[in-house]
Amino acid sequence: MPNSSQANDVARYAAEVRAALSSLPDAERESLLEDLESHLAEVASESDQSLEDRLGKPAAYAAELRSAYGVASEARNAPPKKRYRDRAWGLVSAVLATQAYSEVRAFLPELRAGWWVLRAYLLVLVLAFMFRDGLNLRPVPNPFTSSGLLQILATVLAIVVSARLGRRGMPVSRGWRGAAVAANVGIALVALPVLVSMGTGSDYYGYYAAGSSDPNLTQAANYSSFTNIYPYSRDGQPLRDVLLYDQDGKPIVAADSGLVTNVPIGADGLPIQNAYPLTQSDPNGAPVVAPRVALPPWPSSQPSPSPAISPTPTPTR
Amino acid sequence: MAMNGNPIDTSQLLKGVLELAVLAVLADHDSYGYDVLRRLRESGLDAVGDASVYGTLRRLYQAGVLKSYVVPSDEGPHRKYYGLNDRGRSALDQSTKTWGSFTSALDHLLNGRSTANAK
Numbered sequence: 001m002p003n004s005s006q007a008n009d010v011a012r013y014a015a016e017v018r019a020a021l022s023s024l025p026d027a028e029r030e031s032l033l034e035d036l037e038s039h040l041a042e043v044a045s046e047s048d049q050s051l052e053d054r055l056g057k058p059a060a061y062a063a064e065l066r067s068a069y070g071v072a073s074e075a076r077n078a079p080p081k082k083r084y085r086d087r088a089w090g091l092v093s094a095v096l097a098t099q100a101y102s103e104v105r106a107f108l109p110e111l112r113a114g115w116w117v118l119r120a121y122l123l124v125l126v127l128a129f130m131f132r133d134g135l136n137l138r139p140v141p142n143p144f145t146s147s148g149l150l151q152i153l154a155t156v157l158a159i160v161v162s163a164r165l166g167r168r169g170m171p172v173s174r175g176w177r178g179a180a181v182a183a184n185v186g187i188a189l190v191a192l193p194v195l196v197s198m199g200t201g202s203d204y205y206g207y208y209a210a211g212s213s214d215p216n217l218t219q220a221a222n223y224s225s226f227t228n229i230y231p232y233s234r235d236g237q238p239l240r241d242v243l244l245y246d247q248d249g250k251p252i253v254a255a256d257s258g259l260v261t262n263v264p265i266g267a268d269g270l271p272i273q274n275a276y277p278l279t280q281s282d283p284n285g286a287p288v289v290a291p292r293v294a295l296p297p298w299p300s301s302q303p304s305p306s307p308a309i310s311p312t313p314t315p316t317r
Numbered sequence: 318m319a320m321n322g323n324p325i326d327t328s329q330l331l332k333g334v335l336e337l338a339v340l341a342v343l344a345d346h347d348s349y350g351y352d353v354l355r356r357l358r359e360s361g362l363d364a365v366g367d368a369s370v371y372g373t374l375r376r377l378y379q380a381g382v383l384k385s386y387v388v389p390s391d392e393g394p395h396r397k398y399y400g401l402n403d404r405g406r407s408a409l410d411q412s413t414k415t416w417g418s419f420t421s422a423l424d425h426l427l428n429g430r431s432t433a434n435a436k
Contacts, residue, residue, distance in 0.1 A: 031375065032372065032375050034375070035397045038395055038396065038397060039350045042349065042350065042351040042396065043351055043367060046351070054367075055367055061367070061368045062368070064366050064369050065368040065369075065371060065372040068332075068335065068368060068369040068370070068373045069372040069375055069376045070372075070376050
């Protein structure tokens with residue numbers, strides 16, 4: 001006969017095993033543990049040693065029991081939700097197991113250096129976007145403006161720093177590693193809208209003129225971005241030195257085109273920036289030729305400008 | 318042939334064949350959990366764990382290859398006996414054949430290797 005201390009030992013051990021298996025579905029657990037107590041009592045009656053000394057920790061016993069009972073039976077009773085998740089995971093592992101994936105995977109480390117360069121470029125691009133109100137960015141900055149030159153130098157510097165960081169490898173500490181991953185992902189995410197906006201500019205070449213922060217000047221960027229204006233008279237004659245002002249009376253200044261612009265200096269020594277057309281030449285010194293324009297055909301019989309639209313009453317005299 | 322450095326994990330091997338071993342023990346005569354464990358150990362499988370045997374018995378019973386009945390005992394707890402039913406016997410026959418072809422294939426492999434090493 002088992003003595004009472006053995007019975008206590010059995011009850012306590014069995015309770016701990018049951019607790020360790022509490023994650024199993026109820027029916028499953030009961031069918032597995034149906035005669036656990038009588039089995040343990042059998043084991044206990046063979047010896048005076050405690051069950052834990054003979055069978056190990058209850059949790060380990062439960063784990064062994066579960067593994068011997070089989071995972072398949074556990075999956076059969078699992079809720080369908082879990083099975084969908086398993087199936088999705090199965091699909092993912094199937095993709096991961098394909099030859100194509102392993103080839104791409106093997107190739108990926110070679111792309112790292114490319115990312116080091118790209119992230120540096122994107123970082124400077126994002127900074128330029130922020131400091132210039134994001135208008136009229138160019139994929140390659142104009143090296144003949146101070147801001148463009150600055151952007152190029154900053155990009156080169158950033159590439160050097162980025163490559164050094166990349167070659168050093170991932171930080172050892174977990175916190176820094178997380179920060180590094182977050183920074184990389186952040187650059188990629190922030191750069192995306194900047195890249196998209198870059199492509200939608202109406203004028204590829206137009207962007208903010210460097211140094212034209214004078215609030216009294218109307219920046220071309222505030223209009224659609226133009227770099228020069230070619231005024232013509234009504235009869236098609238090109239005009240020279242036409243001074244343009246906007247509705248607020250501010251001079252209209254063209255955006256920086258990367259061309260060399262000869263701005264006339266007024267008698268007061270100040271540049272006259274809104275006299276069109278601007279006299280421009282490309283960096284090699286070749287003068288910029290005025291574009292061919294298609295002048296609108298005026299109604300020849302009407303000497304006065306657009307009488308059809310403006311119903312100004314003709315004074316009867 | 319001595320295994321150096323990385324001996325075969327006996328518990329891993331047991332996991333695969335425990336089901337067959339339990340069926341074989343019960344084919345001899347009906348038995349209860351602790352007795353099955355003792356007979357497995359006596360036949361040389363001394364690494365087998367109590368929980369593994371108990372869990373395997375319950376799994377085989379759930380799979381419908383075992384019959385089960387309780388035998389009252391005067392000098393201890395009631396014992397749950399397990400024995401092979403018809404499905405259990407045919408499962409044992411099947412598994413015995415599978416095991417036979419498996420072991421002969423592995424024997425062939427291992428013997429081929431050891432003679433190759435000897436040359």
